[in-house]
Amino acid sequence: MTSIETANDETPLAIVCGAGTLPFTVAETVERSGRRVVIYALRGWADPKLAARYPHQWGGLGQFGRLCRFAREHGCHDVVFIGGVVRPSLWRVLPDWGSIRVLPRIIAAYRGGDDHLLKSLGAIFEEQGFRLVGAHEIAPEILVTEGVLGAVQPADCDRGDIARGLALLDAISPFDVGQAAVVAGNHVLAVEGAEGTDAMLARIAELRKIGRIPASRGTGVLVKAPKAGQDRRFDLPSIGPQTIAGIANAGLAGVAVVAGGTVIAEPDAIVMAANRAKVFIVGIPESGRKQ
Amino acid sequence: MTSIETANDETPLAIVCGAGTLPFTVAETVERSGRRVVIYALRGWADPKLAARYPHQWGGLGQFGRLCRFAREHGCHDVVFIGGVVRPSLWRVLPDWGSIRVLPRIIAAYRGGDDHLLKSLGAIFEEQGFRLVGAHEIAPEILVTEGVLGAVQPADCDRGDIARGLALLDAISPFDVGQAAVVAGNHVLAVEGAEGTDAMLARIAELRKIGRIPASRGTGVLVKAPKAGQDRRFDLPSIGPQTIAGIANAGLAGVAVVAGGTVIAEPDAIVMAANRAKVFIVGIPESGRKQ
Numbered sequence: 052m053t054s055i056e057t058a059n060d061e062t063p064l065a066i067v068c069g070a071g072t073l074p075f076t077v078a079e080t081v082e083r084s085g086r087r088v089v090i091y092a093l094r095g096w097a098d099p100k101l102a103a104r105y106p107h108q109w110g111g112l113g114q115f116g117r118l119c120r121f122a123r124e125h126g127c128h129d130v131v132f133i134g135g136v137v138r139p140s141l142w143r144v145l146p147d148w149g150s151i152r153v154l155p156r157i158i159a160a161y162r163g164g165d166d167h168l169l170k171s172l173g174a175i176f177e178e179q180g181f182r183l184v185g186a187h188e189i190a191p192e193i194l195v196t197e198g199v200l201g202a203v204q205p206a207d208c209d210r211g212d213i214a215r216g217l218a219l220l221d222a223i224s225p226f227d228v229g230q231a232a233v234v235a236g237n238h239v240l241a242v243e244g245a246e247g248t249d250a251m252l253a254r255i256a257e258l259r260k261i262g263r264i265p266a267s268r269g270t271g272v273l274v275k276a277p278k279a280g281q282d283r284r285f286d287l288p289s290i291g292p293q294t295i296a297g298i299a300n301a302g303l304a305g306v307a308v309v310a311g312g313t314v315i316a317e318p319d320a321i322v323m324a325a326n327r328a329k330v331f332i333v334g335i336p337e338s339g340r341k342q
Numbered sequence: 343m344t345s346i347e348t349a350n351d352e353t354p355l356a357i358v359c360g361a362g363t364l365p366f367t368v369a370e371t372v373e374r375s376g377r378r379v380v381i382y383a384l385r386g387w388a389d390p391k392l393a394a395r396y397p398h399q400w401g402g403l404g405q406f407g408r409l410c411r412f413a414r415e416h417g418c419h420d421v422v423f424i425g426g427v428v429r430p431s432l433w434r435v436l437p438d439w440g441s442i443r444v445l446p447r448i449i450a451a452y453r454g455g456d457d458h459l460l461k462s463l464g465a466i467f468e469e470q471g472f473r474l475v476g477a478h479e480i481a482p483e484i485l486v487t488e489g490v491l492g493a494v495q496p497a498d499c500d501r502g503d504i505a506r507g508l509a510l511l512d513a514i515s516p517f518d519v520g521q522a523a524v525v526a527g528n529h530v531l532a533v534e535g536a537e538g539t540d541a542m543l544a545r546i547a548e549l550r551k552i553g554r555i556p557a558s559r560g561t562g563v564l565v566k567a568p569k570a571g572q573d574r575r576f577d578l579p580s581i582g583p584q585t586i587a588g589i590a591n592a593g594l595a596g597v598a599v600v601a602g603g604t605v606i607a608e609p610d611a612i613v614m615a616a617n618r619a620k621v622f623i624v625g626i627p628e629s630g631r632k633q
Binding site: 222225229233244 | 506514516536555
């Protein structure tokens, strides 16, 4: 892998850009550090207005050849995947894959969970001479730090819910399922699956409306943690402004995430929104995951 | 507990009757065996038309004193809780509890999960001289047996999904969360929380509609299992006609449950519905849970 040795900050960073503002928070941070950025904007996911601010090209996640050509044209060695992209159907990815040679491996990758899929795609990509980096490596500022962000503190009962949520996420980690759960009054209300965090929070709000949440408003915690052993170059759990809105709407007290293992898009806007909604945000030290 | 020794089939069985047809399937089965049945119909849950066929009284789940009086008036020793009842809000249960003496224990029970709550309520009830029995003890015919019910057989890939689902439910068992999950192509799509099985299946149908389920239609399994160490007198997982409709609607291949640990309401109607919908139903031996 000579690519890894020759990769350096002189070459522009290629961002494969999914949904949300996070890819652009990273792009800004990297540009501020003096490094150039080019955007491979995923059709149907990336924000066109924001993508337009950077040298960019539109394409599909499955257009492997197109992505490689784009990155090579701009002299990129380092490639980073950022932003929400829902696991695509196999038939949607397959037709475009650059080389028939990798087909059997892609199909095999699909048999595992998300994490397995992403790792396999990563390995195939590296064989093409690129280095896959994690958003947290190139812009560590986007990671949630330890302790309370903002003005609202978690109560003692919230600490109990957090510990239970982290233990639950730990237990389901080998199953490569979701990375989030909602716990209230020591009672697990929801476990995230294919629907994602926002839909899970909307479900809690709905259940609360029809009187099926026993815990009173203003109790309960959204807990998010990366899977144990997860390849952190992909799909780290993240919180954004819509997470805070979802938490407030669901009547929860706050959100707990693993410090250093969770990205926060637009941290200033999020902390302001959390303060306004009287919702806490706390980063739990990685060592505190198993209590 | 002299009540346990004196309890026998000569005394009528008191059924505390929640939602669905299952309580009446049990009532019928018990009456066929020659034992009388009286129904304590939970307001807001029990089916009024079906309840009217039996000696019955309406009341709330929290009207503990009323329930005890009703059972004593009819000379009942054995009481069984059957049918869907969503965990009620504490404030909804409390005002009616017969004795202020049990209040602190009820509140303590609420701090745990559902299983903890039910066990505590059961213990308090037994102190009043009743015997709490499980629906499976008095009408073992309502339990799903080992093997395939109906005409549709699970495929090999379904067997893999079933094993993964059972292992997942086993892993989350200590957290007293849901008793069901959906697995497709070895990928966990949903874990049941406070929303219940029907809502979880509706979610899968919804996600499929918007293209967020990678597995193709006709693959994937609903897996249900009682929690490890669960007090089986309460809240055994159950499947009913609406479960089959939900599975078909979600585009899954079938449902796997733990044989002897799952109740089936209206078995004939369910098997017919499953055959029509080309959905399999399989009872997994308890010994096959951990593979």
